[in-house]
Structure formats: C-alpha cells, structure tokens
Amino acid sequence: MNQLLNANNQGIPLSILSTDNFDSWLSQQNELVRTWLKQTQYKGCGLSLIPNHTGALTQVVFIVETPEHYFSCGELAKQLPAGQYSLKADTKHHEAIAFSWAIGCYQFDVYKTVEKPQVTLGLASQTLADKVLKQVEATVLVRDLINMPPADMMPEHLAQTMSDLAEQYDANMSQLVGDELLEHNYPTIHAVGRASCHKPRLLDLTWGDEKHPKVTLVGKGVCFDSGGLDLKPKVGMRNMKKDMGGAAHVIGLAQLIMTNNLPIRLRVLVPAVENVVSSNALRPGDVVKTRQGLTVEIDNTDAEGRLVLCDALNEAQNDDPELLIDFATLTGAMRIALGTELPGFFSTNRKIANDIIDAGEDVFDPVWQMPLYQPYKELFKSEIADMTNCPTVPQGAAICAALYLQYFVDEKTDWLHFDVMAWNNRKLSGRPLGGEAFGIRAVYTYLASRFNA
Known part of the structure; x- marks a missing residue:
C-alpha cells in the first residue's frame, strides 16, 4: 500500500x-x-x-x-x-x-x-499520506478477512489474526477454546459452536494505558453459518463466509485505533464459532442458560449471532467501559429496511448516535440510527424459559434482534449495536463485489474527536 x-x-x-x-x-x-x-x-x-x-x-x-x-x-x-x-x-x-x-x-x-x-x-505532505494509508489499510484488512474462503477463515484463523495484531501493536491477547468456554461460563458461545470440528472460542485483546477511558468492541465471529438444524436454503447459504463480518469490522477498527495511538484503553471481544449441523448441534426447542443467568428457548438455530454475542456483551460489562460498541451481520431485515449499502445501528445514547451520524457524513461513511422500540420485548415471551432467542413473527426483526442484545447490556452503559451487510452486492467506484467495511471510519472519526486525538 x-x-x-x-x-x-x-x-x-x-x-x-x-x-x-x-x-x-x-x-x-x-x-x-x-x-x-x-x-x-x-x-x-x-x-x-x-x-x-x-x-x-x-x-x-x-x-x-x-x-x-x-x-x-x-x-x-x-x-x-x-x-x-x-x-x-x-x-x-x-x-x-x-x-x-x-x-x-x-x-x-x-x-x-x-x-x-x-x-x-x-x-x-507525508503526514497526509500516512493518515490516509492507515484508513486504507484498516479497510483492506476488513475486506480481506471477509473475502477469505471459510475453510481458511475458521475460529482458529481469526484467533491467529488477532494474535498477530496484538504482537504488532504490543497488545495482550488471550482465548478460551472448546470446553474452556463452559468452564468459564460462556454457555451460549459453546452451544452454537460445539457441533463444528473447528472449536468455538472467545478471543480477547486488550491494548492501551489502563488509566485511559475504556472502549470495548465486540464482533460477531460466525465464520460460516449453515443455519444449523434450521438449515438455510442454497441461495441464503452461498455467501455465509461473510457472517464473521462483525468480527472483521472490530478487528479493522481496532487496528485503526492502535495505529493512530488513540488515548483509550481498548478491549476487543470476538466470539468465534462455526454454525453447522452435527449429532450434537443445538436444536430448536432446546433451552440454554446464558452467562448472565437468563434462560433462552431456541426458536430458531439460524438466529445464532445474538446467542454468541450475548455472552460476550455480558463479559464486556465487567470492565465498566465508557463506551461499548458491537458490530454484527445480524439480520436480513436490516437490509430490507435500509438496503445493503447503508448500515443501521442502535444506540442507548442519542447524542453519541447523532455525533457518529455526523462523523460518517464528514468522511462519506454513512450510518443510520434505528429505534430500540421497547414494547417489542413482549415478543420474546417463552412458556418454559425466561425468553426465546427470536420472535415467531417476522415484522421488526432487526429491532427485535437489537432488543435481545440489550437484555445483556447494563442500563448505565452507553452502547451501540451496528447491524451491517459487510458485503458489496454490486460494483461501485472503489468498491468491488465482495467483503466491505461499513461504519468503521465513521466510528473512528467520532472516537478521535471525542478523545481528542
């Protein structure tokens, strides 16, 4: 570059x-x-x-x-x-x-x-060249991770990517693998990924001065999503290598933060799994107890992203971060609402949401806020558990997915949830078909302004 x-x-x-x-x-x-x-x-x-x-x-x-x-x-x-x-x-x-x-x-x-x-x-100036190249390299990293064939981008490969990043920027990286997830109480991550020969894991990277404001990023790392026992149709499964797009986004954003040495204490959590069919696969009708303690009845095994994210989001609360942001390729409903080229996001802080929208406009990385409409929480009722993992009605599915995640976020935490496509369906100027980064320059611009970098 x-x-x-x-x-x-x-x-x-x-x-x-x-x-x-x-x-x-x-x-x-x-x-x-x-x-x-x-x-x-x-x-x-x-x-x-x-x-x-x-x-x-x-x-x-x-x-x-x-x-x-x-x-x-x-x-x-x-x-x-x-x-x-x-x-x-x-x-x-x-x-x-x-x-x-x-x-x-x-x-x-x-x-x-x-x-x-x-x-x-x-x-x-070389200063400008260096500034731009850092943005480009972060975008390239996101695209490359998403474009990799699934056989070469399984949980262990995501782990290696984060380990390499940690070594490059003098960060700390650890991981829990396979049954270690159960030993340390991450049951939903384990439940989604246990059927694969590629063991599920939780990847955890920390960087920066502990005295600086804490910002935590969480990324959905479903390296391939067959839908599980609620198997996807052929067309829906074809590009499911991109279902780790949320993880790719937070890894790229983390690189952008670290290479620019933002004065924050950064943590990156990536629940990395493969959702496949096997004799021990998660079933519709199963009940899983989450890390937080809520029990969840599985209505649809293809609503797995929120399951792996909920344990990671709960873990993120332990540090009491000043800002918690997750990225995920979570719902097709968001694409129906906004199309494939405009990422939607949800926020518990309206000012932060508006500032990120403005930052996105400044760098032509648009994002659009969606509502956390609380009455839809009633749609998660279960007869045998605290809640289901998704409503039985299709309407408002992107909102409902965000509301599910909100159950696992502390009320006092400023939280943003990005539901992104992570993929270009058509060729545009500078944007080829395939993996794409949405919103990371908008978020970085906001963070750099907020923390006076």
Missing part, C-alpha cells in the same frame, strides 16, 4: 476538479491543451490524458461531480498509465481523493495473480 501514496510532487500533474470548476480551469490552460480537449470532444466530465506536442503524456485532468466523496476517484488509478502523478486539487479535497485513489487499487489476490496498478499519487 505504501507505494500508492507519497509526498513527491515531481510527477505528471493530475488535476481533479468538480464539474462546476472545469470552465475556470480550462480558461487557464494553454492553447495546446484547449485544442486537444476540443478535438477529443471532451465534455468536462471524466478522464482525459493530455499529451504534449511530441505525444508524451504531460498532464491528466479528471472531472467529477463531488471530489469530496471518499470513493469519487475509486477507479482512477486503474485507468492511468504506470507512473508517478502529482495531485493538483483543492486542498480540502486531498484526503478524500487520496483515500479513493488508494482504496480503488484494492483487489483480493490471495488465490490468483492479478495485475495491480503501477501508479503513485504525490500529495502535499
């Missing part, structure tokens, strides 16, 4: 402008440039490679409607000849342009050889 951005201003000039500024820019160009653009019928939109009188590339112009959008130049690097380019744009747009330039070069290349753009963008 480092070769994509630097502080070298000696390359081919690359002018990136909004459509509103094109005429002004054009009036300042020499006759050769104006003639070239006229003869090539350039309409003041998109890319133009401008040669000199010998035919050598002498400058590039790229006109977009919104250069401040963090994905506006996502396809640009792939369209240019190899070489060093020097950015010429409004200074206030440099960060967004640099991010979209670099993230647009992303390709998942673990299993095949791909031709990568041989281009570098020169920025005004």
